[in-house]
Each structure stands twice: as structure tokens, then as C-alpha cells.
Amino acid sequence: MTSRTLLATALLSALLPLTGCQDREAQAAAQAQAQAAAAEQAAEAAERDFEAAVAAENWPLAKAQADVLLARHPGTDAADRVRAQFDAVKAKGDAERETARTAALWSYDTRPAGGGQQVSAMLYARDAVDVDGSGAKRVRLIFRDHPEWGRSSYLVLDAGDFDCYPSCRVRVRVDDGEPRRMAANRPQTDEAIAMFIDDERALWRLLDGATTVAIEFPVKAGGTRTAVFEVAGLDRARMPGWN
The missing domain is CATH 2.60.40 (Immunoglobulin-like)
Incomplete structure (x- = not known):
């Protein structure tokens, strides 16, 4: 084997680990990107349910859906959009529950007399x-x-x-x-x-x-x-x- 062949073989051997490392990094990056896309897709689906509850003015349901979205997908764009509305939705839900609570304190009666x-x-x-x-x-x-x-x-x-x-x-x-x-x-x-x-x-x-x-x-x-x-x-x- 000539010295030139020996040098080429040595260079190839040195490059193989680098290529394998780059492949693993690429695979990890692709996997992370796919996971992020899946999380965003799931968050957007949850956001649609949240927006539907807001449109229906079902504030307790909207808050519950926001809680789940923010807990499961906190770093998504959808979570950021929902978080911006959270305080207002929570306040309306709390007010609705308080209205129902105080209404239930009263009792009414009609009888012959x-x-x-x-x-x-x-x-x-x-x-x-x-x-x-x-x-x-x-x-x-x-x-x-x-x-x-x-x-x-x-x-x-x-x-x-x-x-x-x-x-x-x-x-x-x-x-x-x-x-x-x-x-x-x-x-x-x-x-x-x-x-x-x-x-x-x-x-x-x-x-x-x-x-x-x-x-x-x-x-x-x-x-x-x-x-x-x-x-x-x-x-x-x-x-x-x-x-």
C-alpha cells in the first residue's frame, strides 16, 4: 500500500465519526422540530376549543380549557395568545360563579292564602x-x-x-x-x-x-x-x- 493510499485511508477513518455525529445531531434536530410542530398543532386545536367557549360566553369552560392548554403546551404560540386573554376570562368566570352562588341563597314560595x-x-x-x-x-x-x-x-x-x-x-x-x-x-x-x-x-x-x-x-x-x-x-x- 502506497503512502498516498495510507493517507487517504487515515483521513476517511477520521471523518467517519464526524459524519455519524452530524447525522445524530440532524436526526435530533429533526425530531425536536417534529415534536414542536405536533405540540403547536395540538395547542392550536385546544385554542379553537377555547375560542369557541369564549364566543359562546361560557366563561367557566373557557377558563378550564385555557388551564389545560397552558399546562400542557406552555411554550407554544397558541399558549401565548390564550395567556393574553386569560385574566379577563377568569374574571368573567369568577363573576358568573358568584352570581350563581348568591342567586342560590334566595328561596321563593307561592302558596294559597x-x-x-x-x-x-x-x-x-x-x-x-x-x-x-x-x-x-x-x-x-x-x-x-x-x-x-x-x-x-x-x-x-x-x-x-x-x-x-x-x-x-x-x-x-x-x-x-x-x-x-x-x-x-x-x-x-x-x-x-x-x-x-x-x-x-x-x-x-x-x-x-x-x-x-x-x-x-x-x-x-x-x-x-x-x-x-x-x-x-x-x-x-x-x-x-x-x-
């Missing part, structure tokens, strides 16, 4: 209240429209009693506003532990647009107690003639 139909709307206080030392118990706020007795608004206790016979004044605060004093009375009856707020129309109007209404009332055990009601979910149409 006095030759007609009695209609009422009732809401429990956000927190139970201890009015007599026997432990915290529920307080109810009720608006009632009775065929014979007319319209009324009143609080009902499960235990203890109001110190409001024959009359008293309660303090009503709407959200963070200044308290308003309103006349009230405890009827002389054992049928229910109830205290009527005399100006039911004024109280009803105070609820319009309010988030919470706090009512401070005197109790027989001494002092006053406060019941806070989350009123934002009231369906005013359920009480015809009050608005």
Missing part, C-alpha cells in the same frame, strides 16, 4: 348569630306579599327573642355605606319569633344593586346583634309589584 296567593322571598344570614347565649343560630330575612295582610318585611329567629315590643329602631347598613335607622316592631304573637321592619318598601329598595345588607337589632338577652345578608342574587321579578 286569604283567598289568593301569598308570595315570599327568603334569605338566611351569611353567618349564624348567638342572640341569647345558647349558641349561634340562623336568622332569616323575609319579604312577603299576602292577599289580606299586604306587603311586609321581617326577621325571624330560631331561638331567643327580639327586644322590640311594641316598637324599636334597627340600624341597616348597605355594603360600606352609612347605617340607616328604620322603625321596627315585634308583634305580640308566639307563632314565630319575628320582628317586622315597618317600611318594607324602603328596605326592598335598599337591596337593589347591593351586595350585602347588615341589620343590627336589639335582643331580650341584652344589647344588639347584627345579621349580615348577601342579597346580590335577589330575583326581583319573583316579587311582582314590589319594584
Whole structure:
């Protein structure tokens, strides 16, 4: 074998590892590119589902789809586009859930009474209240429209009693506003532990647009107690003639 042949053979042997290394690098680059393209394709499909939910104004679903897309495909262009809308979609979803929650706090009833139909709307206080030392118990706020007795608004206790016979004044605060004093009375009856707020129309109007209404009332055990009601979910149409 000539020296020229030996040199060519040596050069070829030296180049073979470099060629194999370059092939592996090319294959890895191609594989990474294919994976990135597949991820982008999957992200774009998820983005279409997200956009469909946004178009339908289904905010909880849109947020859920955004959560999945951002978790599974965080580095994609589709993820960047969805991320730009995420805060607004989340805020709308949260507001929708809060609206549903507060609406579910109210209960409505229609029943025969006095030759007609009695209609009422009732809401429990956000927190139970201890009015007599026997432990915290529920307080109810009720608006009632009775065929014979007319319209009324009143609080009902499960235990203890109001110190409001024959009359008293309660303090009503709407959200963070200044308290308003309103006349009230405890009827002389054992049928229910109830205290009527005399100006039911004024109280009803105070609820319009309010988030919470706090009512401070005197109790027989001494002092006053406060019941806070989350009123934002009231369906005013359920009480015809009050608005």
C-alpha cells in the first residue's frame, strides 16, 4: 500500500465519526422540530376549543380549557395568545360563579292564602348569630306579599327573642355605606319569633344593586346583634309589584 493510499485511508477513518455525529445531531434536530410542530398543532386545536367557549360566553369552560392548554403546551404560540386573554376570562368566570352562588341563597314560595296567593322571598344570614347565649343560630330575612295582610318585611329567629315590643329602631347598613335607622316592631304573637321592619318598601329598595345588607337589632338577652345578608342574587321579578 502506497503512502498516498495510507493517507487517504487515515483521513476517511477520521471523518467517519464526524459524519455519524452530524447525522445524530440532524436526526435530533429533526425530531425536536417534529415534536414542536405536533405540540403547536395540538395547542392550536385546544385554542379553537377555547375560542369557541369564549364566543359562546361560557366563561367557566373557557377558563378550564385555557388551564389545560397552558399546562400542557406552555411554550407554544397558541399558549401565548390564550395567556393574553386569560385574566379577563377568569374574571368573567369568577363573576358568573358568584352570581350563581348568591342567586342560590334566595328561596321563593307561592302558596294559597286569604283567598289568593301569598308570595315570599327568603334569605338566611351569611353567618349564624348567638342572640341569647345558647349558641349561634340562623336568622332569616323575609319579604312577603299576602292577599289580606299586604306587603311586609321581617326577621325571624330560631331561638331567643327580639327586644322590640311594641316598637324599636334597627340600624341597616348597605355594603360600606352609612347605617340607616328604620322603625321596627315585634308583634305580640308566639307563632314565630319575628320582628317586622315597618317600611318594607324602603328596605326592598335598599337591596337593589347591593351586595350585602347588615341589620343590627336589639335582643331580650341584652344589647344588639347584627345579621349580615348577601342579597346580590335577589330575583326581583319573583316579587311582582314590589319594584
